[in-house]
Amino acid sequence: MGAGRVIEAVADAGPLIHLAEIDCLFLLHLFERLCVPQAVWLETINRATETRLLELGHISRYTPTQAEVTRFVQDNGLQNLHSGECESLYLCRQINIPYILTDDLAVREAAKRLKLTPIGSLGIVVKSYRNNLISLNQAERYLLDLHDVSTLFVTRAIVELAVEELHRQVKE
Template sequence: MGTGGVEPAVADAGPIIHLSEIGCLSLLRIFKRLHVPDAVWSEAIEAGRVRATDVLALGNVQRHTIPRTEVTHFVHEHCVLDLHAGERECLFLCQQISVSFLLTDDLAVRRAAKSLGLTPVGSLGVVVKAYRLGHVSLAEAEPLIAGLYDVSTLFVTRAIVELAIEQLHERSGGTQ
Protein backbone atom coordinates (compact mmCIF):
# COMPACT_ATOMS: atom_id res chain seq x y z
CA MET A 1 0.00 0.00 0.00
CA GLY A 2 1.06 3.66 0.25
CA THR A 3 4.45 4.79 1.50
CA GLY A 4 5.81 7.91 3.15
CA GLY A 5 4.03 10.59 5.11
CA VAL A 6 2.57 13.82 3.83
CA GLU A 7 2.32 16.11 6.83
CA PRO A 8 4.28 16.40 10.06
CA ALA A 9 2.43 16.00 13.36
CA VAL A 10 3.04 16.46 17.07
CA ALA A 11 2.00 13.42 19.11
CA ASP A 12 0.45 13.27 22.55
CA ALA A 13 0.80 10.01 24.48
CA GLY A 14 -2.72 8.70 23.83
CA PRO A 15 -2.47 7.80 20.15
CA ILE A 16 1.02 6.33 20.63
CA ILE A 17 -0.25 4.13 23.46
CA HIS A 18 -3.57 3.14 21.90
CA LEU A 19 -2.20 2.34 18.45
CA SER A 20 0.54 0.29 20.09
CA GLU A 21 -2.04 -1.63 22.11
CA ILE A 22 -3.69 -2.87 18.91
CA GLY A 23 -0.41 -3.57 17.15
CA CYS A 24 -0.58 -0.82 14.56
CA LEU A 25 1.89 1.77 15.78
CA SER A 26 3.31 1.66 12.25
CA LEU A 27 0.30 3.69 11.03
CA LEU A 28 2.06 6.72 12.50
CA ARG A 29 4.34 6.53 9.46
CA ILE A 30 1.61 8.36 7.55
CA PHE A 31 3.14 11.49 9.02
CA LYS A 32 6.31 12.80 7.41
CA ARG A 33 7.75 13.63 10.82
CA LEU A 34 6.35 12.73 14.24
CA HIS A 35 7.40 15.27 16.87
CA VAL A 36 7.32 13.94 20.43
CA PRO A 37 7.94 16.23 23.41
CA ASP A 38 9.93 14.77 26.32
CA ALA A 39 6.93 14.82 28.68
CA VAL A 40 5.01 12.60 26.21
CA TRP A 41 8.03 10.32 25.80
CA SER A 42 8.12 9.97 29.57
CA GLU A 43 4.39 9.19 29.82
CA ALA A 44 4.31 6.65 26.99
CA ILE A 45 7.76 5.10 26.79
CA GLU A 46 9.57 5.63 30.09
CA ALA A 47 6.41 4.62 31.96
CA GLY A 48 6.54 1.28 30.13
CA ARG A 49 3.33 1.65 28.11
CA VAL A 50 5.14 1.44 24.74
CA ARG A 51 8.59 0.09 23.90
CA ALA A 52 11.12 2.70 22.82
CA THR A 53 12.41 0.39 20.09
CA ASP A 54 8.92 0.21 18.56
CA VAL A 55 8.58 3.99 18.48
CA LEU A 56 12.08 4.57 17.14
CA ALA A 57 11.55 1.88 14.49
CA LEU A 58 8.97 4.17 12.89
CA GLY A 59 11.92 6.13 11.52
CA ASN A 60 10.08 9.47 11.55
CA VAL A 61 10.20 10.31 15.27
CA GLN A 62 11.94 13.40 16.57
CA ARG A 63 12.09 14.04 20.32
CA HIS A 64 12.00 17.56 21.69
CA THR A 65 13.22 18.96 24.98
CA ILE A 66 11.19 22.05 25.74
CA PRO A 67 12.35 24.69 28.22
CA ARG A 68 9.98 24.76 31.18
CA THR A 69 9.93 28.57 31.32
CA GLU A 70 8.68 28.78 27.71
CA VAL A 71 5.94 26.23 28.37
CA THR A 72 4.91 28.01 31.58
CA HIS A 73 4.59 31.31 29.74
CA PHE A 74 2.58 29.62 26.94
CA VAL A 75 0.29 27.85 29.44
CA HIS A 76 -0.59 31.11 31.19
CA GLU A 77 -0.94 33.06 27.95
CA HIS A 78 -3.33 30.48 26.44
CA CYS A 79 -5.15 29.46 29.65
CA VAL A 80 -4.38 25.74 29.42
CA LEU A 81 -3.44 25.28 33.06
CA ASP A 82 -5.75 22.28 33.51
CA LEU A 83 -3.88 20.09 31.00
CA HIS A 84 -1.15 17.58 31.80
CA ALA A 85 2.52 18.33 31.12
CA GLY A 86 2.67 16.30 27.89
CA GLU A 87 -0.48 17.91 26.55
CA ARG A 88 0.85 21.38 27.33
CA GLU A 89 4.16 20.60 25.66
CA CYS A 90 2.34 19.29 22.57
CA LEU A 91 0.32 22.47 22.16
CA PHE A 92 3.39 24.61 22.72
CA LEU A 93 5.47 22.56 20.27
CA CYS A 94 2.82 22.81 17.54
CA GLN A 95 2.97 26.59 17.85
CA GLN A 96 6.75 26.73 18.13
CA ILE A 97 7.53 24.63 15.04
CA SER A 98 4.40 25.55 13.02
CA VAL A 99 2.90 22.07 12.84
CA SER A 100 -0.86 22.07 12.43
CA PHE A 101 -1.66 18.40 13.20
CA LEU A 102 -1.85 17.38 16.86
CA LEU A 103 -2.40 13.70 17.60
CA THR A 104 -4.48 13.45 20.76
CA ASP A 105 -7.41 11.46 22.10
CA ASP A 106 -8.15 13.86 24.96
CA LEU A 107 -11.28 15.95 24.54
CA ALA A 108 -9.97 18.97 26.48
CA VAL A 109 -6.76 18.97 24.42
CA ARG A 110 -8.78 18.71 21.20
CA ARG A 111 -10.76 21.80 22.25
CA ALA A 112 -7.59 23.70 23.14
CA ALA A 113 -5.98 22.68 19.85
CA LYS A 114 -8.96 23.94 17.85
CA SER A 115 -8.91 27.24 19.74
CA LEU A 116 -5.27 27.64 18.65
CA GLY A 117 -6.11 26.90 15.02
CA LEU A 118 -4.64 23.40 15.10
CA THR A 119 -6.15 20.22 13.68
CA PRO A 120 -6.56 17.51 16.31
CA VAL A 121 -6.47 13.91 15.08
CA GLY A 122 -7.26 11.02 17.41
CA SER A 123 -6.36 7.34 17.21
CA LEU A 124 -9.51 6.59 15.20
CA GLY A 125 -8.67 9.47 12.88
CA VAL A 126 -5.18 8.07 12.30
CA VAL A 127 -6.71 4.79 11.10
CA VAL A 128 -9.16 6.62 8.83
CA LYS A 129 -6.38 8.84 7.46
CA ALA A 130 -4.14 5.81 6.85
CA TYR A 131 -6.97 4.20 4.90
CA ARG A 132 -7.64 7.34 2.86
CA LEU A 133 -3.94 7.59 2.01
CA GLY A 134 -3.84 3.96 0.90
CA HIS A 135 -1.66 2.65 3.73
CA VAL A 136 -4.27 0.09 4.79
CA SER A 137 -7.21 -1.50 3.00
CA LEU A 138 -10.82 -1.28 4.12
CA ALA A 139 -10.60 -4.90 5.24
CA GLU A 140 -7.63 -3.96 7.46
CA ALA A 141 -8.98 -0.63 8.71
CA GLU A 142 -12.33 -1.84 10.06
CA PRO A 143 -10.82 -4.38 12.53
CA LEU A 144 -8.29 -1.75 13.66
CA ILE A 145 -11.10 0.65 14.51
CA ALA A 146 -12.98 -2.13 16.28
CA GLY A 147 -9.77 -2.98 18.17
CA LEU A 148 -9.47 0.57 19.46
CA TYR A 149 -12.91 0.08 20.99
CA ASP A 150 -12.60 -3.57 22.10
CA VAL A 151 -8.91 -4.00 22.94
CA SER A 152 -7.18 -0.71 23.68
CA THR A 153 -7.55 1.44 26.78
CA LEU A 154 -8.96 4.26 24.64
CA PHE A 155 -12.27 5.48 26.01
CA VAL A 156 -14.55 5.84 23.02
CA THR A 157 -18.26 5.28 22.56
CA ARG A 158 -19.74 2.76 20.15
CA ALA A 159 -21.38 5.68 18.29
CA ILE A 160 -17.98 7.28 17.61
CA VAL A 161 -16.61 3.94 16.39
CA GLU A 162 -19.58 3.57 14.03
CA LEU A 163 -18.98 7.12 12.76
CA ALA A 164 -15.34 6.26 12.01
CA ILE A 165 -16.40 3.12 10.14
CA GLU A 166 -18.91 5.25 8.22
CA GLN A 167 -16.06 7.55 7.20
CA LEU A 168 -14.17 4.55 5.84
CA HIS A 169 -17.15 3.53 3.75
CA GLU A 170 -17.65 7.07 2.43
CA ARG A 171 -14.25 6.87 0.78
CA SER A 172 -14.74 3.35 -0.50
CA GLY A 173 -18.14 4.15 -1.95
CA GLY A 174 -19.55 1.36 0.21
CA THR A 175 -17.56 -1.35 -1.56
CA GLN A 176 -15.12 -3.68 0.10
Protein backbone atom coordinates in the same frame (compact mmCIF):
# COMPACT_ATOMS: atom_id res chain seq x y z
CA MET B 1 -8.88 16.69 7.32
CA GLY B 2 -9.29 15.19 3.86
CA ALA B 3 -7.08 12.83 1.95
CA GLY B 4 -3.39 13.37 1.46
CA ARG B 5 -0.43 12.60 3.60
CA VAL B 6 0.31 14.92 6.49
CA ILE B 7 3.97 15.87 6.43
CA GLU B 8 4.48 16.64 10.13
CA ALA B 9 2.56 16.30 13.35
CA VAL B 10 3.22 16.63 17.07
CA ALA B 11 2.11 13.68 19.20
CA ASP B 12 0.43 13.69 22.58
CA ALA B 13 0.58 10.42 24.52
CA GLY B 14 -2.91 9.07 23.79
CA PRO B 15 -2.55 7.99 20.15
CA LEU B 16 0.93 6.56 20.79
CA ILE B 17 -0.40 4.47 23.67
CA HIS B 18 -3.64 3.39 21.99
CA LEU B 19 -2.05 2.48 18.66
CA ALA B 20 0.64 0.51 20.51
CA GLU B 21 -2.07 -1.38 22.43
CA ILE B 22 -3.52 -2.67 19.14
CA ASP B 23 -0.09 -3.19 17.57
CA CYS B 24 -0.60 -0.43 15.01
CA LEU B 25 2.27 1.99 15.59
CA PHE B 26 3.15 1.43 11.93
CA LEU B 27 0.14 3.63 11.05
CA LEU B 28 2.24 6.57 12.20
CA HIS B 29 4.06 6.25 8.86
CA LEU B 30 1.13 8.32 7.64
CA PHE B 31 3.36 11.20 8.77
CA GLU B 32 6.77 11.92 7.30
CA ARG B 33 7.97 13.28 10.64
CA LEU B 34 6.45 12.90 14.08
CA CYS B 35 7.58 15.27 16.81
CA VAL B 36 7.34 14.05 20.41
CA PRO B 37 7.97 16.35 23.38
CA GLN B 38 9.93 14.95 26.31
CA ALA B 39 6.98 14.78 28.73
CA VAL B 40 5.01 12.70 26.20
CA TRP B 41 8.02 10.46 25.57
CA LEU B 42 8.34 9.76 29.29
CA GLU B 43 4.61 9.08 29.59
CA THR B 44 4.52 6.62 26.68
CA ILE B 45 7.82 4.82 27.11
CA ASN B 46 6.29 2.25 29.47
CA ARG B 47 3.38 1.41 27.18
CA ALA B 48 4.86 1.88 23.73
CA THR B 49 8.41 0.80 24.19
CA GLU B 50 11.25 3.02 23.15
CA THR B 51 12.49 0.43 20.67
CA ARG B 52 9.15 0.17 18.86
CA LEU B 53 8.84 3.94 18.56
CA LEU B 54 12.43 4.45 17.43
CA GLU B 55 12.12 1.65 14.87
CA LEU B 56 9.59 3.81 13.05
CA GLY B 57 12.58 5.92 11.99
CA HIS B 58 10.84 9.27 11.76
CA ILE B 59 10.43 10.33 15.38
CA SER B 60 12.01 13.61 16.49
CA ARG B 61 12.20 14.21 20.24
CA TYR B 62 12.10 17.70 21.74
CA THR B 63 12.78 18.99 25.21
CA PRO B 64 11.26 22.45 25.61
CA THR B 65 12.39 24.57 28.53
CA GLN B 66 10.03 24.53 31.48
CA ALA B 67 9.97 28.32 31.64
CA GLU B 68 8.77 28.61 28.03
CA VAL B 69 6.07 25.97 28.52
CA THR B 70 4.91 27.56 31.79
CA ARG B 71 4.55 30.95 30.12
CA PHE B 72 2.69 29.39 27.17
CA VAL B 73 0.32 27.59 29.57
CA GLN B 74 -0.38 30.80 31.50
CA ASP B 75 -0.78 32.92 28.36
CA ASN B 76 -3.27 30.45 26.87
CA GLY B 77 -5.21 29.36 29.96
CA LEU B 78 -4.12 25.73 29.77
CA GLN B 79 -3.62 25.09 33.49
CA ASN B 80 -6.18 22.26 33.43
CA LEU B 81 -4.03 20.15 31.07
CA HIS B 82 -1.24 17.69 31.93
CA SER B 83 2.42 18.42 31.20
CA GLY B 84 2.63 16.25 28.06
CA GLU B 85 -0.49 17.85 26.64
CA CYS B 86 0.87 21.34 27.32
CA GLU B 87 4.25 20.50 25.82
CA SER B 88 2.54 19.10 22.71
CA LEU B 89 0.49 22.24 22.17
CA TYR B 90 3.51 24.43 22.88
CA LEU B 91 5.66 22.46 20.43
CA CYS B 92 3.05 22.81 17.67
CA ARG B 93 3.15 26.57 18.07
CA GLN B 94 6.92 26.79 18.62
CA ILE B 95 7.96 24.85 15.51
CA ASN B 96 4.95 25.82 13.39
CA ILE B 97 3.26 22.43 12.97
CA PRO B 98 -0.54 22.71 12.61
CA TYR B 99 -1.39 19.06 13.47
CA ILE B 100 -1.52 17.53 16.93
CA LEU B 101 -2.23 13.87 17.56
CA THR B 102 -4.46 13.60 20.63
CA ASP B 103 -7.40 11.60 21.91
CA ASP B 104 -8.17 13.95 24.78
CA LEU B 105 -11.27 16.13 24.40
CA ALA B 106 -9.87 19.05 26.44
CA VAL B 107 -6.69 19.05 24.33
CA ARG B 108 -8.74 18.91 21.12
CA GLU B 109 -10.71 21.96 22.25
CA ALA B 110 -7.53 23.83 23.26
CA ALA B 111 -5.94 22.92 19.91
CA LYS B 112 -8.87 24.38 18.01
CA ARG B 113 -8.67 27.60 20.06
CA LEU B 114 -4.98 27.77 19.10
CA LYS B 115 -5.88 27.25 15.41
CA LEU B 116 -4.35 23.75 15.36
CA THR B 117 -5.92 20.63 13.84
CA PRO B 118 -6.34 17.70 16.25
CA ILE B 119 -6.18 14.16 14.88
CA GLY B 120 -7.16 11.25 17.13
CA SER B 121 -6.46 7.54 16.95
CA LEU B 122 -9.66 6.91 14.98
CA GLY B 123 -8.69 9.66 12.55
CA ILE B 124 -5.25 8.15 12.06
CA VAL B 125 -6.84 4.83 11.08
CA VAL B 126 -9.33 6.48 8.70
CA LYS B 127 -6.65 8.66 7.12
CA SER B 128 -4.36 5.62 6.74
CA TYR B 129 -7.13 3.91 4.78
CA ARG B 130 -7.78 7.02 2.65
CA ASN B 131 -4.07 7.09 1.78
CA ASN B 132 -4.04 3.38 0.83
CA LEU B 133 -1.72 2.41 3.66
CA ILE B 134 -4.21 -0.23 4.85
CA SER B 135 -7.16 -2.10 3.37
CA LEU B 136 -10.82 -1.52 4.22
CA ASN B 137 -10.88 -4.75 6.26
CA GLN B 138 -7.80 -3.70 8.22
CA ALA B 139 -9.21 -0.23 8.87
CA GLU B 140 -12.46 -1.70 10.14
CA ARG B 141 -10.61 -4.16 12.40
CA TYR B 142 -8.34 -1.44 13.82
CA LEU B 143 -11.29 0.87 14.54
CA LEU B 144 -13.07 -1.93 16.37
CA ASP B 145 -9.87 -2.86 18.23
CA LEU B 146 -9.49 0.72 19.44
CA HIS B 147 -12.86 0.26 21.17
CA ASP B 148 -12.56 -3.40 22.18
CA VAL B 149 -8.86 -3.82 22.99
CA SER B 150 -7.24 -0.47 23.72
CA THR B 151 -7.77 1.79 26.72
CA LEU B 152 -9.12 4.56 24.47
CA PHE B 153 -12.36 5.89 25.90
CA VAL B 154 -14.65 5.93 22.88
CA THR B 155 -18.24 4.82 22.53
CA ARG B 156 -19.23 2.01 20.22
CA ALA B 157 -21.55 4.47 18.42
CA ILE B 158 -18.60 6.72 17.50
CA VAL B 159 -16.63 3.73 16.20
CA GLU B 160 -19.63 2.60 14.15
CA LEU B 161 -19.87 6.11 12.63
CA ALA B 162 -16.19 5.91 11.67
CA VAL B 163 -16.77 2.49 10.07
CA GLU B 164 -19.77 3.89 8.16
CA GLU B 165 -17.54 6.71 6.91
CA LEU B 166 -15.07 4.15 5.56
CA HIS B 167 -17.86 2.38 3.66
CA ARG B 168 -19.21 5.67 2.30
CA GLN B 169 -15.79 6.35 0.78
CA VAL B 170 -15.79 2.94 -0.92
CA LYS B 171 -19.08 3.78 -2.68
CA GLU B 172 -17.83 7.17 -3.94
